Amino acid sequence: MNPIPLFKVFGIQINLDFSWFFIFFLVTFTLAEGFFPHFYPGYSFIVYWIVGSISAVLLFVSVLLHELSHSVTALHFGIPVKSINLFIFGGVAMIEEEAPNPKVEFLVAAAGPLCSFTLGILFFTMAYFYPVDDLLNGIINYLMYVNFALGLFNLVPAFPLDGGRILRAIIWTKKDLLTATRISSLSGTIFAYFLMFVGVISILQGNFINGMWYGLIGLFLRQASKTSYEQTKFSVILSGYKVENFMQTVKPLLPDETVLDFINFYYPFYRSSIYPVIGRDGQIYVINIEDIKNIPEERWSVVHVIDIAKPLIAYVSPYDSLYKALKLMNKYRLEEIPVVYGNTILGILRKSSIELLLERYLEEEKR
Numbered sequence: 001m002n003p004i005p006l007f008k009v010f011g012i013q014i015n016l017d018f019s020w021f022f023i024f025f026l027v028t029f030t031l032a033e034g035f036f037p038h039f040y041p042g043y044s045f046i047v048y049w050i051v052g053s054i055s056a057v058l059l060f061v062s063v064l065l066h067e068l069s070h071s072v073t074a075l076h077f078g079i080p081v082k083s084i085n086l087f088i089f090g091g092v093a094m095i096e097e098e099a100p101n102p103k104v105e106f107l108v109a110a111a112g113p114l115c116s117f118t119l120g121i122l123f124f125t126m127a128y129f130y131p132v133d134d135l136l137n138g139i140i141n142y143l144m145y146v147n148f149a150l151g152l153f154n155l156v157p158a159f160p161l162d163g164g165r166i167l168r169a170i171i172w173t174k175k176d177l178l179t180a181t182r183i184s185s186l187s188g189t190i191f192a193y194f195l196m197f198v199g200v201i202s203i204l205q206g207n208f209i210n211g212m213w214y215g216l217i218g219l220f221l222r223q224a225s226k227t228s229y230e231q232t233k234f235s236v237i238l239s240g241y242k243v244e245n246f247m248q249t250v251k252p253l254l255p256d257e258t259v260l261d262f263i264n265f266y267y268p269f270y271r272s273s274i275y276p277v278i279g280r281d282g283q284i285y286v287i288n289i290e291d292i293k294n295i296p297e298e299r300w301s302v303v304h305v306i307d308i309a310k311p312l313i314a315y316v317s318p319y320d321s322l323y324k325a326l327k328l329m330n331k332y333r334l335e336e337i338p339v340v341y342g343n344t345i346l347g348i349l350r351k352s353s354i355e356l357l358l359e360r361y362l363e364e365e366k367r
């Protein structure tokens with residue numbers, strides 16, 4: 001299921017994943033049935049649930065501010081941020097690219113915990129100046145506690161947690177990015193297994209809910225550290241190659257050629273799902289094999305390719321890296337992308353060529 005779009009801040013789309021409702025309910029339940037009645041007795045059931053849900057909303061506002069701090073810092077250094085997604089394990093900023101150097105990596109990673117600690121100190125000060133033993137004091141104390149906890153947990157040096165990214169930035173100053181990522185991912189995996197171990201111990205001690213929770217976070221973190229390492233590895237490999245060495249040269253279709261010409265004389269040799277056409281205005285267009293499927297076969301000899309051609313939405317330059325090309329192909333869900341230099345179509349780049357290159361790397365790595 002697609003997440004629910006909420007609103008935009010600094011051009012960043014804030015989304016709510018459906019799994020978020022589960023954690024929101026769990027937090028509200030724990031606060032309304034546990035924390036508030038225990039420390040602030042004497043109120044009615046409904047008051048505890050209202051205060052509990054307000055506190056849960058404010059907890060996720062704190063999480064959002066933490067992720068926004070990462071995002072705004074990334075944007076400041078020119079790294080695009082697509083969205084921030086709130087989900088069962090908190091929040092995640094979808095930062096689109098690797099930091100260009102260790103310093104930027106360090107600052108982007110440190111911004112989140114710094115924000116959480118600042119909020120923690122803010123609520124600590126509020127609690128100091130509002131020492132009344134009521135529910136408002138309870139909310140303030142709860143927010144102070146969760147913000148300090150958020151800052152501390154994220155500082156654990158377990159990649160891809162913030163602390164793991166800080167560790168990676170430090171190693172990156174001495175070694176290359178890939179080595180730094182491998183080491184910090186290993187610490188991420190070790191911490192993930194540690195959490196799972198704590199989970200099992202908790203369950204054996206009869207604390208089932210806490211145990212499950214540790215186990216789930218451990219599983220999630222292990223998967224996240226593995227995926228992040230692989231993404232970094234692929235981006236480092238693909239950034240080292242240029243499109244021009246992997247593209248296939250093609251002769252573009254001319255506007256007066258028919259669909260039948262394409263099927264007879266082009267398609268058998270190129271077998272590509274898209275194909276470039278030079279328009280009568282000299283601009284580059286593309287036809288899509290899916291559009292041809294919608295045309296009855298007996299009309300193929302009368303329909304001109306330019307009639308079904310569409311303007312170019314995405315293309316790469318021969319000097320672009322394969323990494324950039326792959327990101328564009330993923331963004332527009334393309335199997336092939338036209339390669340354009342100035343106003344000239346040079347060829348097409350296939351996703352399968354990139355995948356083949358990565359496969360070769362993986363095989364070599366195994367050996």
Ligand SMILES: [Zn+2]
Nearest residue numbers: 112113154162
């Ligand atoms: Zn963070």
